[in-house]
Amino acid sequence: MLIQFATVFVFLCLGLGFVVVSQVISHLIRPHNLHPAKQTVYECGEDAEGSPWIQFNVRFYLIALFFIVFDVEIIFMLPWAVAFNDMLKTLGAFAFWEMAFFITILALGLAYVWSKGDLEWVKGLQSRDLREVRPLSVLTSKDAAPHGRVKVSEHGG
Amino acid sequence: MEAFQQMLSQAGWAQGMQPWALSGLAMLFAGGTILGGVAVGAMFFIWTERKVAGYIQSRYGPMYVGHFHGVLQSIADGVKLLLKEDIWPTDADKFLFRIAPLLVFTGAFLSFVVLPFGPDFVGASLDIGLFYAFATSSLVVMGVIAAGWGSNNKWSLYGAMRGAAQVISYEIPLGLAVLPVVMSVGSLNLGTLAEAQRGWLWSWHLFNPIFFVSFVIYLISSLAEVNRVPFDLPETESELVSGYHTEYTGMKFAFFFLGEYADMFVVSAIAVSVFLGGWYTGIPAVDAFVPAPLVFILKSVFLVFVQIWLRWTLPRLRVDQLMYVCWKVFIPLSLANLFIYGLIRSMVG
Numbered sequence: 001m002l003i004q005f006a007t008v009f010v011f012l013c014l015g016l017g018f019v020v021v022s023q024v025i026s027h028l029i030r031p032h033n034l035h036p037a038k039q040t041v042y043e044c045g046e047d048a049e050g051s052p053w054i055q056f057n058v059r060f061y062l063i064a065l066f067f068i069v070f071d072v073e074i075i076f077m078l079p080w081a082v083a084f085n086d087m088l089k090t091l092g093a094f095a096f097w098e099m100a101f102f103i104t105i106l107a108l109g110l111a112y113v114w115s116k117g118d119l120e121w122v123k124g125l126q127s128r129d130l131r132e133v134r135p136l137s138v139l140t141s142k143d144a145a146p147h148g149r150v151k152v153s154e155h156g157g
Numbered sequence: 158m159e160a161f162q163q164m165l166s167q168a169g170w171a172q173g174m175q176p177w178a179l180s181g182l183a184m185l186f187a188g189g190t191i192l193g194g195v196a197v198g199a200m201f202f203i204w205t206e207r208k209v210a211g212y213i214q215s216r217y218g219p220m221y222v223g224h225f226h227g228v229l230q231s232i233a234d235g236v237k238l239l240l241k242e243d244i245w246p247t248d249a250d251k252f253l254f255r256i257a258p259l260l261v262f263t264g265a266f267l268s269f270v271v272l273p274f275g276p277d278f279v280g281a282s283l284d285i286g287l288f289y290a291f292a293t294s295s296l297v298v299m300g301v302i303a304a305g306w307g308s309n310n311k312w313s314l315y316g317a318m319r320g321a322a323q324v325i326s327y328e329i330p331l332g333l334a335v336l337p338v339v340m341s342v343g344s345l346n347l348g349t350l351a352e353a354q355r356g357w358l359w360s361w362h363l364f365n366p367i368f369f370v371s372f373v374i375y376l377i378s379s380l381a382e383v384n385r386v387p388f389d390l391p392e393t394e395s396e397l398v399s400g401y402h403t404e405y406t407g408m409k410f411a412f413f414f415l416g417e418y419a420d421m422f423v424v425s426a427i428a429v430s431v432f433l434g435g436w437y438t439g440i441p442a443v444d445a446f447v448p449a450p451l452v453f454i455l456k457s458v459f460l461v462f463v464q465i466w467l468r469w470t471l472p473r474l475r476v477d478q479l480m481y482v483c484w485k486v487f488i489p490l491s492l493a494n495l496f497i498y499g500l501i502r503s504m505v506g
Contacts, residue, residue, distance in 0.1 A: 003180060004281035004282065004283055005281070005283075006180075006181075006184065007184045007187070007188075007270060007280050007281035008267065008270050008280075008281055008283075008289075010181070010184040010185060010188050011184075011188045011191075011266065011267055011269070011270045011280060012263065012267060014185075014188040014189065014192050014266075015192070015262065015263040015266040015267060016259065016263055018192055018196075018262075018266075019258065019259050019262050019263065019412055020259075022239070022408055023408050023409070025239065026238075026239050026240075026241075026243070026407060026408040027243070029239065029240060030239070030240055030241060030242055030243060030407065031240075031242045032242065033242065034242075034244065036247070038244045039244055039245065039246055039247045040246065040247070041246045041248070041308075041309060041310045041311075041404070042246075042310065042312075042398065042403055042404060043310070043311060043312065044398065048310075048311070051248075051309070052309060052310060052311040052313075052314045053306075053309070053314075056314075056318060059322075060318050060321070060322050063322045063325070063326055063480070064321075064322070064325060066326075066484070067325040067326060067328070067329065070329045070488070071325075071328065071329065071332075074329065074332040074333065074336075077336060078288055078332075078336075078339070078345065081336050081339040081340040082339060082343055082344060082345055083343070084340040084343065084499075084502070085340070085341075085343040086343070088502065088503065092503075093503040093504070095503070096499040096500065096502065096503035097503070099499065100496060100499065100500075103492060103495070103496065107489075107492055110484075110488065110489070114484075114485065119480065119481075119484045119485060120477070121476055121477030121480050121481070
């Protein structure tokens with residue numbers, strides 16, 4: 001087992017070495033004529049306005065949160081799946097129903113998130129069409145930022 | 158690695174070496190072979206992509222370099238990238254900017270360790286192979302985020318954030334889709350998964366109705382996983398210039414490209430070993446004399462070709478459609494698939 005992970009380590013060294021060595025070779029033979037104009041940020045020829053390091057839209061973080069929940073679930077299910085054949089012999093159908101119960105709880109979580117509208121990429125649109133104001137959705141809706149202000153959204157700025 | 162170890166133990170000059178040195182050398186040879194294969198293979202895929210794109214769009218693609226259909230075009234491009242001046246934005250986060258191509262390429266390359274090219278042709282036949290491959294593919298996300306954040310460019314950051322959201326989202330259906338197969342075989346070792354499909358064509362997992370659903374989910378999710386059209390939102394040439402590698406030039410850019418094409422091969426190779434019969438041709442008599450790595454590589458290259466084909470056929474999805482497909486279609490579908498498979502197995506045994 002250990003020798004197998006030694007192979008992984010050798011591959012890691014080879015991969016890193018390949019990248020580093022070719023960068024060094026490239027460094028030795030390429031031209032070095034830096035100029036401030038070359039080192040400006042490329043934004044289609046316009047001068048860049050402001051820094052991109054801004055507060056980012058919360059949607060991305062929500063997705064990351066959901067991901068963690070489901071990824072932990074998969075990590076939990078992998079050993080179960082590997083041992084499934086053996087467990088069927090010793091435990092019978094209980095091996096399946098135990099996990100089915102667990103998956104149902106998670107599926108309920110997904111259904112809850114879904115019904116709350118957190119899986120909608122543009123959450124504001126729905127409430128705007130219904131002409132109803134919900135305090136929570138206003139915060140995330142597209143109309144939240146008054147006109148003229150720089151909106152912190154992926155397409156804003 | 159086993160094949161190299163055997164060759165070494167028979168070679169005259171390696172006689173009398175310590176066993177650990179012998180296996181160390183075998184590891185180096187295996188790694189070197191795969192590294193060379195990745196570099197040359199990626200160049201071949203780039204050339205193929207340009208030719209396929211050309212013919213799909215009623216033009217020729219590269220025609221001049223190397224005389225025959227521009228076969229040496231990728232080498233010429235490689236030399237050009239090697240000689241290209243390296244520039245970076247003044248305000249870039251230098252550390253992240255430099256480390257990003259390293260993460261992207263190494264993450265993709267590390268997945269090759271577990272790919273079973275044949276019974277004896279596997280870097281390390283890890284018992285957690287599939288899990289390991291998913292884990293190393295997450296390293297690529299780190300590289301994408303580092304590139305986007307480090308570049309100090311708005312296009313890069315948008316591309317990186319989209320890329321991260323997309324890749325982590327699609328990792329879930331990807332993981333859930335292979336679970337029924339893992340349950341049936343009882344192993345995460347890619348070699349064992351391929352071994353379970355020995356025999357005639359219909360013993361491939363693809364031809365089991367439940368695994369077929371898994372295969373379709375896997376194939377589409379893997380396209381999103383490697384940021385290919387119709388899921389290429391992190392790159393979207395028409396709106397974000399080039400996404401997270403907008404600011405990269407020269408060799409750094411080359412490694413993003415190498416990493417992308419290596420990743421395409423990795424997801425295809427995993428699909429081949431889990432669903433498409435691994436190194437088996439589907440006819441037992443033929444398996445006896447056809448070299449296993451050849452079969453495996455040909456199948457994987459075919460799947461890479463399918464990815465290229467799709468790229469030049471389909472339009473791009475919108476971000477909300479992308480998330481809709483993942484969270485509201487694939488995840489419930491793969492959970493249902495898993496449930497049905499478990500139910501059948503718990504009743505039939």
